[in-house]
Amino acid sequence: xxxxxxxxxxxRGVYVPGNDxxxxxxxxxxxxxxxxxxxxxxxxxxxxxKQADGTDKAHPLNEARFKGASVLLSxxxxxxxxxxxxxxxxxxxxxxxxxxxxxxxxxxxxxxTTLGIPCLVARREDIxxxxxxxxxxxxxxxxxxxxxxEIRFGGQTVKATIRETDRDALxxxxxxxxxxxxxxxxxxxxxxxxxxxxxx
Amino acid sequence: xxxxxxxxxxxxxxxRTLANGQTQLLIGTHLIHEVTSxxxxxxxxxxxxxxxxxxxTFATVDHIVPTDQFAEPFADPLADAMIxxxxxxxxxxxxxxxxxxxxxxxxxxxxxxxxxxxxxGTTIACxxxxxxxxxxxxxxxxxxxxxxxxxxxxxQTMALGKxxxxxxNVNGRLRPGVYSKDVILHIIRVxxxxxxxxxxxxxxxxxxxxxxMEERMTVCNMSIxxxxxxxxxxxxETTFAYLKGRPYSPKGAAWDQxxxxxxxFASDAGCTYDDVVTIDAATIAxxxxxxxxxxxxxxxxxxxxxxxxxxxxxxxxxxxxxAYMKLKPGSPIKGTRxxxxxxxxxxxxxxxxxxxxxxxxxxxRVAAGVxxxxxxxSQGVGILCAExxxxxxxxxxxxxxxxxGCSMCLAMNPDKLxxxxxxxxxSNRNFKGRQGSPTGRTILMSPLMVAAAAVxxxxxxxxxxxSVPSA
Numbered sequence: 115x116x117x118x119x120x121x122x123x124x125x126r127g128v129y130v131p132g133n134d135x136x137x138x139x140x141x142x143x144x145x146x147x148x149x150x151x152x153x154x155x156x157x158x159x160x161x162x163x164k165q166a167d168g169t170d171k172a173h174p175l176n177e178a179r180f181k182g183a184s185v186l187l188s189x190x191x192x193x194x195x196x197x198x199x200x201x202x203x204x205x206x207x208x209x210x211x212x213x214x215x216x217x218x219x220x221x222x223x224x225x226x227t228t229l230g231i232p233c234l235v236a237r238r239e240d241i242x243x244x245x246x247x248x249x250x251x252x253x254x255x256x257x258x259x260x261x262x263x264e265i266r267f268g269g270q271t272v273k274a275t276i277r278e279t280d281r282d283a284l285x286x287x288x289x290x291x292x293x294x295x296x297x298x299x300x301x302x303x304x305x306x307x308x309x310x311x312x313x314x
Numbered sequence: 315x316x317x318x319x320x321x322x323x324x325x326x327x328x329x330r331t332l333a334n335g336q337t338q339l340l341i342g343t344h345l346i347h348e349v350t351s352x353x354x355x356x357x358x359x360x361x362x363x364x365x366x367x368x369x370x371t372f373a374t375v376d377h378i379v380p381t382d383q384f385a386e387p388f389a390d391p392l393a394d395a396m397i398x399x400x401x402x403x404x405x406x407x408x409x410x411x412x413x414x415x416x417x418x419x420x421x422x423x424x425x426x427x428x429x430x431x432x433x434x435g436t437t438i439a440c441x442x443x444x445x446x447x448x449x450x451x452x453x454x455x456x457x458x459x460x461x462x463x464x465x466x467x468x469x470q471t472m473a474l475g476k477x478x479x480x481x482x483n484v485n486g487r488l489r490p491g492v493y494s495k496d497v498i499l500h501i502i503r504v505x506x507x508x509x510x511x512x513x514x515x516x517x518x519x520x521x522x523x524x525x526x527m528e529e530r531m532t533v534c535n536m537s538i539x540x541x542x543x544x545x546x547x548x549x550x551e552t553t554f555a556y557l558k559g560r561p562y563s564p565k566g567a568a569w570d571q572x573x574x575x576x577x578x579f580a581s582d583a584g585c586t587y588d589d590v591v592t593i594d595a596a597t598i599a600x601x602x603x604x605x606x607x608x609x610x611x612x613x614x615x616x617x618x619x620x621x622x623x624x625x626x627x628x629x630x631x632x633x634x635x636x637a638y639m640k641l642k643p644g645s646p647i648k649g650t651r652x653x654x655x656x657x658x659x660x661x662x663x664x665x666x667x668x669x670x671x672x673x674x675x676x677x678x679r680v681a682a683g684v685x686x687x688x689x690x691x692s693q694g695v696g697i698l699c700a701e702x703x704x705x706x707x708x709x710x711x712x713x714x715x716x717x718x719g720c721s722m723c724l725a726m727n728p729d730k731l732x733x734x735x736x737x738x739x740x741s742n743r744n745f746k747g748r749q750g751s752p753t754g755r756t757i758l759m760s761p762l763m764v765a766a767a768a769v770x771x772x773x774x775x776x777x778x779x780x781s782v783p784s785a
Contacts, residue, residue, distance in 0.1 A: 133631055134507055134607050138745040142752070143724045147378060147392035149352035149399045151460075161752035190627075191508040194541065194607070195745060197443040198350060199459035220511055220543050221443060225459035279475050282334040291332065291473040292361070295465055298329055298338050302366075302471055305329045305340050310575065311436060312342055312370065 119287040120230055123212040123258045125184030127267075128174050129245035130159070135188055136195035137222060141204045143196075154200055155207030175208075179252040184211045187245055190238075193222025202226045212258050214265065214274070216241060227280040230289050234258055236265060240272035260285050316582035319435075319548055320479045320514050323454045323579060327437045329471055336473045342436040343453075344371040344466045345422050346409070348378055348400040349726065350441030354463035355403040363468045368408040370470060372431055375400055375413065376421045377726045381689050381716035384414065393727065407467075420692020420718040423447040423660040427531065428694050430560025433572070434549035435579035439466050444660050444742065446537040449546030450530035451553055452579055454514065456544055477543055478512055478588035483519035486595040490784055491777035493670075494529035495662060495740070495760035497521065499601040499611045501533075502540040505591065507609035510542025513588070516581065517547050521595045527556040528666040535661045536742050539608040548580040602773060603744045603758040604647055605635030610744075612647060614763070614775045620644040638746055639755050640734065647773055650757070653735040655686040655768035656749075657713070657761055659723040662740035663691025665698050667761045672707040674762060674780040680712030681771030687729065688713045689721040713768070725750025738767035 145157040163173045170176040186205065192215040193201060202225045205213065212232045226233045236244070247254055247268045257266045258274065260281055265274050276284075283289040306312040317325075329338040346354075351373070358365070365371065378393040388394040404411035412418040412425055419425070423444050426432040434452035438445060443457035458472065465472045484497060502509075515537050522530060530547045537545025547553075554573050557563045564572040599613035612618065620643040621632040636643055641650065657663075657671065668688065680686045688708045690696035696718055699705045705715045722729040723741035730750025731737055737749055737756050744756035757773060766776035776782065 132634070133627065136607070136743075136745045138724075138743070138748050142747055143377075143726045144750065146349055147390070147396065147726060149395060150356060151353055161747045166752065191511075191541070194507060195443065195538075195743060197441060197445075197457035197459055199353075199441075199461060202459075217508060217511070219508065219541060221457055221459065221538075225461070228459065228461045277475070279334045279336045283336075286333070288333060290461070291336075292465055292468065294332055295338055295469040295471050295473065296363075298471065299366075299469070301329045302338075302340060302469060305327065306367075306470070309326060309340070309342065310571070311433060312340075312367075 117287040117290055118230065120232060120284040120289070121260050123185065123232060124255055125211060126182060126253060127185040127187055127244065127248040127256045128180040128183035129187040129248055130174050131189060133189040134191045134194055137193055137198050137201040138195055140193065140201040141198065146198060146200050151200065151203040151207065154204040155209070158204040158208040182209070184209055185256045185258065186210045186213045187241055187248070188213070188215045190216040192218050194219035197221045199225045202229050202231055206231055214241060214244065214258070227283060227289050228291070230284065232258060232260060232276060232284050234265065234274040234276050236272055236274045243270065243272065316585035318479050318516060318581040318585045318587065319452055319546060319579050320454060320477065320516065323435055323437060324476060326435070332473055336475050338471050339437060339474045340471050341439045341466050342370065343431060343438045345426055345438065345440035345445070346371060346373045346463065347422050347442065348375045348396040350460050351403065351463055352396065352399045353460045354467060357461070357464040358467055365407040365409065365467045366470045371409045371467065372426070373400060373404050373409055373411040374419055374422050374425045377720045377724065379719040380728050381719045381721045382728065384717050414693070417693050420694060421660045421663060421720055423535065424663060424691035424695065427451065427527070428560070428692055430557050430563035433557065434553060434576035439472065443538045444535050446542070446545045447531050447535040447660060449534040449537065449544055450527055452546055452549035452576065454544055454546065457538060477514045479516055480510070480513045480589040480591060481516045481518060481587040483590070483592040484517070484521040484595050485519045485592065486521070488521060488595045488598060491600055491762065491782040492598050493760040493762065494525060494532040496598050496601045498533040498536040499603070499608065499758065500598045501593065502536065502609045503601065503611040504593070505540055507539060507607050508541040510537065510540040513542050515540070515542045515545040516587070517545060522547050526666060527552060528664045531664070532661055536608065539742060549576050550580070600760065600763055600776060602647055602763065604639065604641060606638055606744060606746050608742065608744060608758060610635055614648055617644050617646050648775060650773040651736065652684060652738045652767050652772055654731060654737040655680070655684055655764050656722045656737055656739040656741060657687070657764050658689030658691060658721050659741040660691060661742040662761045663689060663695065665695050667740065668699050668704050668708070669702070671761050671765045672704045675711045675765050676707050678711050678769045680768045684768055684771050686713040686768040687716055687722065689716040690718050692718045711769070722749050724748060738764045738773060740764045
């Protein structure tokens, strides 16, 4: 399986402010009654985007000027809560290619890497600068550079971090581990043989 | 060199180091349910792969099952499609399914321990964040996403980076009316909802030494709410006594060998931890949440915070939470009117949870206007409660006694809040909309506190309501 080497993501941004945005908010549980991930994009942030009657609430994703954004910006501990992959799947299917936040919950972060969605951590004041720039000029291009660990926008550059194992997997095109895991088949059997509860 | 349990289990299951530096980790036990697995089987089929070790995956159905009406087909066609899909996948790939006809169905984190599948010194993965529950047995248990479920199905391994270990000691004695739920709500309040990022939590100290397995499970269950990827308690005699004689526990000579081996996985005296936190049990009160994440908790005797007394981010998050919860800044949480009382979930849906409440609920009545439901976490728990007459106590008090499932913890089934109803809940998450209504409100608390709220119609101090003896 050949995967894209994700060294950089370029696109327009949208800022969804708030800390501890949990996976129930990203995709409410009732939309997980499905046996495929198809069509999840339209339910992204559903309960904070929509009224009970299905009409729009005030939310950045509902603003026409942010349509087509592919870089999602948010606050601290983004993606906390449930391990549901439906959350990053909804983010990806909505059209986002990367997320920038002050921090990420761990399972969410790992799920994103596995789908080839880089999650970059930036300082709060830097996210505020990017958000200000995006809100002033929604068509501004943001570039996430995974090699340089930088985010560039409107002539400015800020530092970003990402866990090294995940950065390595993304830039070398091995973010979906299945191929490599399958190659380890013999070593897996050897390890299992040493464990009485698996050797039987 | 002295090692922690985490280190020992990790080393024993380390297959090899992957190109990006992560470990290919052998997953001894894989648990699946209907919500997060169907797409993984789909990916498997797309790639033309088989299940590597079908005898090491166990399935149950929990999230979507109606708890009031067990008959199939389910009224909800989407839910019905999901149970059928799980049945098909298990049959096709040769996976044991604790379907409802087996009498062993229930919430995945209750079924594993109950069947003796959850064992010390093992690695466990499940597509559900509350998989940390199984750490109560001295297992290292991870909640995973669907693509990783595919990885575990196809290879019995997954790619993972090593965690740091934080030892959390709770010493001394808990005061009467304070339960394991209060211990974990207190820990999350102190360390924060993301305080555990990068860590596995090792719980220990006198309180955990005395805790039953079910109490340990309640704490480990909510490790993820504190941001920790896993949480565990070292195995001891309590662990072995719980496991003895369970369907999947080793038998005969194999039992003695297993116990010796399990014992060897416990953290060595003098091993080093990346961090140590010590809490005095006497400082822990019956704890309830006031906000929209599990770290926003206070003692039942305290007031909800006043955002004007703090600044910046903290202020805006308190304002957001209080606005959603419709609570007045600085007001006591005690006395807040409730609409629904929910007793159940993988956090507090075990026999001892119902048993403890039943001791106090006898002869009491659910307050007028309150909808109270009690949902055993598994068919097994339901059967035991019936044998002991516990279901009768709940019914007589005015609770609806239901069939096993996740029920109102996450409302992927007919059990949901309506509008902005406020629920006193023994579950694990108080996120916005968590219990099925986009404006529904949740206050997390221990089972006895749920019962106190149910009988008084408002958030109450169970110690007063039930005259819990003070020593």
